[in-house]
Amino acid sequence: MLIDTQSDFAAGWRCAISRNGEHSMMIGTTLGLDTIRGKLKWIRRQFSQHALILLYHRIDDADCDPWQLSVTPEHFEQHLEVLRARLRVMPFCDLPEALRRGELRKGAAVITFDDGYADNLVTAKPLLAKYELPATVFVTTGAIASGQEFWWDELARVLLTPGTLPDTLCLIDDGSAHQWPLGQDSCYSMAQFEDHRHWRGWKSGPTLRHSAYRAIWEWMRSMDERRRNAVRGQLRHWGVGAQPRSPSRRPLTSEELMRLPERGLVDIGNHTLTHPQLSKLRLSEQQEEVLRSQRDLESLLARPVTIFTYPYGDFTPETMDVVRRAGITAAGTTTRALVRKNTDPLCLPRVHVPNIDGERFATFLQEHLL
Ligand SMILES: [Zn+2]
Numbered sequence: 001m002l003i004d005t006q007s008d009f010a011a012g013w014r015c016a017i018s019r020n021g022e023h024s025m026m027i028g029t030t031l032g033l034d035t036i037r038g039k040l041k042w043i044r045r046q047f048s049q050h051a052l053i054l055l056y057h058r059i060d061d062a063d064c065d066p067w068q069l070s071v072t073p074e075h076f077e078q079h080l081e082v083l084r085a086r087l088r089v090m091p092f093c094d095l096p097e098a099l100r101r102g103e104l105r106k107g108a109a110v111i112t113f114d115d116g117y118a119d120n121l122v123t124a125k126p127l128l129a130k131y132e133l134p135a136t137v138f139v140t141t142g143a144i145a146s147g148q149e150f151w152w153d154e155l156a157r158v159l160l161t162p163g164t165l166p167d168t169l170c171l172i173d174d175g176s177a178h179q180w181p182l183g184q185d186s187c188y189s190m191a192q193f194e195d196h197r198h199w200r201g202w203k204s205g206p207t208l209r210h211s212a213y214r215a216i217w218e219w220m221r222s223m224d225e226r227r228r229n230a231v232r233g234q235l236r237h238w239g240v241g242a243q244p245r246s247p248s249r250r251p252l253t254s255e256e257l258m259r260l261p262e263r264g265l266v267d268i269g270n271h272t273l274t275h276p277q278l279s280k281l282r283l284s285e286q287q288e289e290v291l292r293s294q295r296d297l298e299s300l301l302a303r304p305v306t307i308f309t310y311p312y313g314d315f316t317p318e319t320m321d322v323v324r325r326a327g328i329t330a331a332g333t334t335t336r337a338l339v340r341k342n343t344d345p346l347c348l349p350r351v352h353v354p355n356i357d358g359e360r361f362a363t364f365l366q367e368h369l370l
Contacts, residue, residue, distance in 0.1 A: 147253065277314045
């Protein structure tokens with residue numbers, strides 16, 4: 001999961017753009033094939049000595065997606081068509097060597113997934129195989145071991161899907177009570193859910209439920225695993241009347257994780273043990289998060305795992321030292337930029353991909369190469 005800057009991703013392609021005084025167009029209009037070809041040709045020129053790392057999370061038809069983590073299978077396949085036709089998709093693990101040798105390939109792009117959702121195996125992998133494109137899945141190993149849905153999905157399911165909650169939500173954290181009044185929004189109908197299903201977490205809440213969701217999300221994000229699990233237990237009590245857990249919205253199992261790299265197209269990387277905000281942790285806790293998940297993965301896969309992504313794109317220079325000492329050779333952030341010749345391999349920028357069709361994806365690539 002990434003941090004709080006997705007609003008720009010969604011807004012970007014809806015804006016008129018003008019670059020170098022010669023290229024101006026309105027994104028979102030119906031574009032002809034020649035226009036797309038022209039844009040793709042322009043994209044290839046811009047890729048010289050650059051690499052663009054794409055960041056996905058889920059490939060699924062999400063009914064509730066406040067952080068825009070899902071791309072539909074249909075759109076993902078269209079993205080792969082564009083990438084396959086026009087760019088050179090390389091594995092994430094090859095980036096450190098390419099940077100060291102100053103040999104980023106012209107038109108380089110990298111496909112990554114964060115968190116370790118089961119749909120990465122069930123839905124994304126067959127499409128990657130169809131187009132013969134490599135990708136890397138960065139896994140939060142604690143979620144695989146527990147089998148629980150990710151905490152942000154559980155929170156969204158309880159608060160943002162139809163059902164009835166108390167008039168005032170009360171959560172106890174380390175003996176202190178925290179309350180969020182819901183008033184008339186304690187009852188949330190299917191019609192209301194349909195009205196607000198496209199709400200995004202970075203926008204103001206249209207109901208008290210959405211405001212509470214955002215506040216509790218921020219609160220839980222800053223917690224350690226022990227406190228968060230205690231709060232999750234209380235959430236489950238509320239969530240009895242909420243929509244049932246989606247069978248597809250779950251982490252990979254250990255067995256599924258081991259199937260991901262079969263046939264060689266999909267690589268596995270480390271995304272910590274519990275998906276914390278690393279910058280909020282003491283040094284020893286950061287080491288524990290990085291090293292324990294690395295050990296878990298290496299034990300399951302029976303080989304070294306030397307690539308990593310920072311949860312929420314959150315890290316400090318101290319975190320980078322922890323990662324370096326763990327033997328990590330490449331680490332991805334959520335900074336929206338291109339990888340360039342002088343980019344630090346432990347600070348590789350990545351661009352989050354929204355749920356857009358292939359035509360808009362071609363434009364999206366162009367926008368992020370400027
Ligand atoms: Zn994540």
